[in-house]
Amino acid sequence: MNIYVCVKHVPDSAASITVEGKTGINEKITFLLNPYDEHAVTEAAKIKASSADTEVVAVCLGKAAAENTLRSAMAMGADRSILIETDQYHDSIFTARALAAAIRSDGRPWMVFTGKESIDSEGMQTQFRLAQHLGLPVATNVIKIDADSGGVTVECEREAGTIDVFRMSAPCVIGAGKGLNSPNYPTFPDIVKSRKKPVKRINLTELAIDPPAAGMQILELVPAVEQHTPKALTGSASDIAAQIVDILKNEAKVI
Amino acid sequence: MQPIGLLIELKDGHVKETNFGVATAARAENRQLVALVVDAPADDAKAALEAYGVTRIVNIRTGSDGWNPAVHAAAVVAAMQENEITTLIGLTSPTGRELLPRVAARLDAPLIMDCIDIDLDAHRVKTSQYSGKTIATISMTGSHFIYGMRANVVAPLKAPAVAEVIDFAFAADLRGGFEVMETRTDGGGSQYLAESDIIISGGRGLKNAENFKLLFDCARLLNAAVGASRVAVDNGWVPYAMQVGQTGVKVNPKVYLAVGISGSIQHFAGMKTAKTIIAINTDANAAIMANCDYYAVGDLFDILPALEAALGSVKR
Numbered sequence: 189m190n191i192y193v194c195v196k197h198v199p200d201s202a203a204s205i206t207v208e209g210k211t212g213i214n215e216k217i218t219f220l221l222n223p224y225d226e227h228a229v230t231e232a233a234k235i236k237a238s239s240a241d242t243e244v245v246a247v248c249l250g251k252a253a254a255e256n257t258l259r260s261a262m263a264m265g266a267d268r269s270i271l272i273e274t275d276q277y278h279d280s281i282f283t284a285r286a287l288a289a290a291i292r293s294d295g296r297p298w299m300v301f302t303g304k305e306s307i308d309s310e311g312m313q314t315q316f317r318l319a320q321h322l323g324l325p326v327a328t329n330v331i332k333i334d335a336d337s338g339g340v341t342v343e344c345e346r347e348a349g350t351i352d353v354f355r356m357s358a359p360c361v362i363g364a365g366k367g368l369n370s371p372n373y374p375t376f377p378d379i380v381k382s383r384k385k386p387v388k389r390i391n392l393t394e395l396a397i398d399p400p401a402a403g404m405q406i407l408e409l410v411p412a413v414e415q416h417t418p419k420a421l422t423g424s425a426s427d428i429a430a431q432i433v434d435i436l437k438n439e440a441k442v443i
Numbered sequence: 444m445q446p447i448g449l450l451i452e453l454k455d456g457h458v459k460e461t462n463f464g465v466a467t468a469a470r471a472e473n474r475q476l477v478a479l480v481v482d483a484p485a486d487d488a489k490a491a492l493e494a495y496g497v498t499r500i501v502n503i504r505t506g507s508d509g510w511n512p513a514v515h516a517a518a519v520v521a522a523m524q525e526n527e528i529t530t531l532i533g534l535t536s537p538t539g540r541e542l543l544p545r546v547a548a549r550l551d552a553p554l555i556m557d558c559i560d561i562d563l564d565a566h567r568v569k570t571s572q573y574s575g576k577t578i579a580t581i582s583m584t585g586s587h588f589i590y591g592m593r594a595n596v597v598a599p600l601k602a603p604a605v606a607e608v609i610d611f612a613f614a615a616d617l618r619g620g621f622e623v624m625e626t627r628t629d630g631g632g633s634q635y636l637a638e639s640d641i642i643i644s645g646g647r648g649l650k651n652a653e654n655f656k657l658l659f660d661c662a663r664l665l666n667a668a669v670g671a672s673r674v675a676v677d678n679g680w681v682p683y684a685m686q687v688g689q690t691g692v693k694v695n696p697k698v699y700l701a702v703g704i705s706g707s708i709q710h711f712a713g714m715k716t717a718k719t720i721i722a723i724n725t726d727a728n729a730a731i732m733a734n735c736d737y738y739a740v741g742d743l744f745d746i747l748p749a750l751e752a753a754l755g756s757v758k759r
């Protein structure tokens with residue numbers, strides 16, 4: 189059975205973002221595999237290594253350039269990939285439908301991985317919508333997975349020091365958290381090998397997705413302004429400490 | 444009166460402070476605030492919710508044994524339908540991150556998490572995108588609208604009201620292949636970073652795990668939470684739950700003290716909205732020094748003990 193891993197093509201976290209037009213950004217910057225999706229690919233490859241007859245398939249809805257992200261996913265362990273090509277921005281209500289349709293038409297999932305969130309739209313929701321469309325249980329921010337013939341046991345980090353242990357039937361959807369593993373950064377031979385792995389391109393229109401009744405539309409994007417004017421605290425350590433206490437007390441009024 | 448659902452979170456029998464900001468943001472003449480309390484002591488919450496204008500409390504009982512996000516989300520959807528609620532607002536907290544997207548997925552409804560501004564009439568919000576580097580204005584269409592607010596963006600304002608408490612029993616359908624085996628609390632329930640008014644964070648400059656005690660000592664006196672940079676987490680000095688930044692927790696405190704942290708773009712992504720940023724660093728050219736409100740060029744190993752002493756004498 190297949191393990192599907194949804195991977196998003198996102199701007200490098202260190203890139204500076206310039207707004208273009210009303211809602212777009214200058215895309216002449218480095219794009220990468222979404223950091224949480226790296227953990228998802230790594231885990232899928234690890235599970236494959238200990239299970240017979242399992243194929244890891246990376247799936248992405250994105251522009252043609254997103255092929256690079258699929259290549260990275262294949263260098264990190266995916267066997268093949270599916271690019272659902274589109275020129276447009278899609279919200280997660282639509283994205284989840286497209287990902288579900290592509291997975292359904294490709295094969296039978298055992299597990300479907302996503303990241304816990306994308307670092308560009310910061311939606312925190314695609315995994316849940318995908319699970320709803322596929323009719324599967326879902327857990328997010330997963331940091332440990334134990335799969336057996338009866339199902340999948342996952343540990344999820346809910347908050348500082350609180351871990352939920354869920355048991356899901358398979359197939360299921362898993363949103364990878366940072367604590368899941370250390371990403372499998374590819375070696376040069378991995379990268380060479382990945383160039384030969386197949387990418388199936390589907391045009392979004394081929395999936396014939398009915399336009400959803402609900403949506404989220406970006407009306408405007410503006411750079412976030414930082415309004416901080418740095419002022420120096422000077423003197424001895426105790427002078428500085430006294431000034432900090434004064435700021436906490438009289439300016440921020442938190443003590 | 445349009446009913447607005449508020450997803451209420453309790454901790455140790457008390458309504459979390461951050462809920463009051465949400466109630467304040469949602470309040471208007473033509474709206475009725477309906478608090479949804481799931482498997483928690485709604486009667487204990489009544490007085491606190493009334494103080495912020497809630498006039499109806501739906502006491503949802505699922506009969507499930509403790510926390511179960513799948514069951515709780517289904518129960519919230521059922522309670523929304525029963526009370527004709529089409530707008531639901533919660534927090535981008537650990538609970539909100541689990542429940543709000545599950546509710547939205549069930550209803551196939553639009554959801555924006557981490558809202559810093561909401562217009563419930565126009566179904567329009569502002570939220571950060573691209574790791575806090577841009578602010579997006581997003582408009583939602585559909586039959587239901589779900590909002591996850593960032594904690595502390597609206598200051599709570601009281602508006603006393605009288606609330607009725609309505610019991611709502613939800614018969615959980617426990618099929619669907621999702622079961623809670625256990626919930627473990629390691630770490631001893633430290634304060635959740637994103638809900639803290641004061642955060643004091645340490646980075647590589649702390650040098651090791653033991654030195655974080657310097658931060659914890661000051662934090663105790665300040666009733667602050669302790670955060671960290673990714674370097675401190677990756678070195679195993681503190682747990683990942685304490686990481687602030689793009690791939691950690693995004694925080695919005697009144698005061699953020701960055702100690703021995705250089706202020707990388709990824710760290711900033713998680714704390715740039717803090718009202719007052721104070722940096723302590725030996726390097727006057729560290730990025731954080733140009734992007735804060737106050738900076739001290741100095742050694743944290745001198746300044747933190749002095750700060751602890753100064754805070755100690757304020758306390759007394």
Ligand SMILES: Cc1cc2nc3c(=O)[nH]c(=O)nc-3n(C[C@H](O)[C@H](O)[C@H](O)COP(=O)(O)OP(=O)(O)OC[C@H]3O[C@@H](n4cnc5c(N)ncnc54)[C@H](O)[C@@H]3O)c2cc1C
Pocket residue numbers: 201223645646647648649671672673674675686687688689690691692702703704705706707708709710713723724725726729741742743744
């Ligand atoms: C995809 C991705 C995601 C990331 N996500 C995050 C994230 O979520 N959060 C995060 O924090 N980072 C994140 N990073 C890492 C980030 O790029 C930086 O590496 C990290 O933030 C640096 O941590 P630091 O400031 O502690 O260390 P450094 O950059 O090494 O800075 C240490 C600072 O301490 C000062 N110092 C040293 N000794 C003392 C002393 N005795 N007294 C006072 N000051 C002293 C130094 O002058 C220096 O400025 C991410 C990176 C990537 C690529």
Ligand SMILES: Nc1ncnc2c1ncn2[C@@H]1O[C@H](COP(=O)(O)O)[C@@H](O)[C@H]1O
Pocket residue numbers: 194195196197222224225247248249250280283287301302303304305306307309310311312313314315
């Ligand atoms: N366009 C996309 N293509 C493939 N996967 C996606 C896409 N958008 C979101 N995802 C997946 O859904 C997760 C959560 O995304 P989000 O809801 O945007 O925070 C990501 O980590 C990805 O795994």
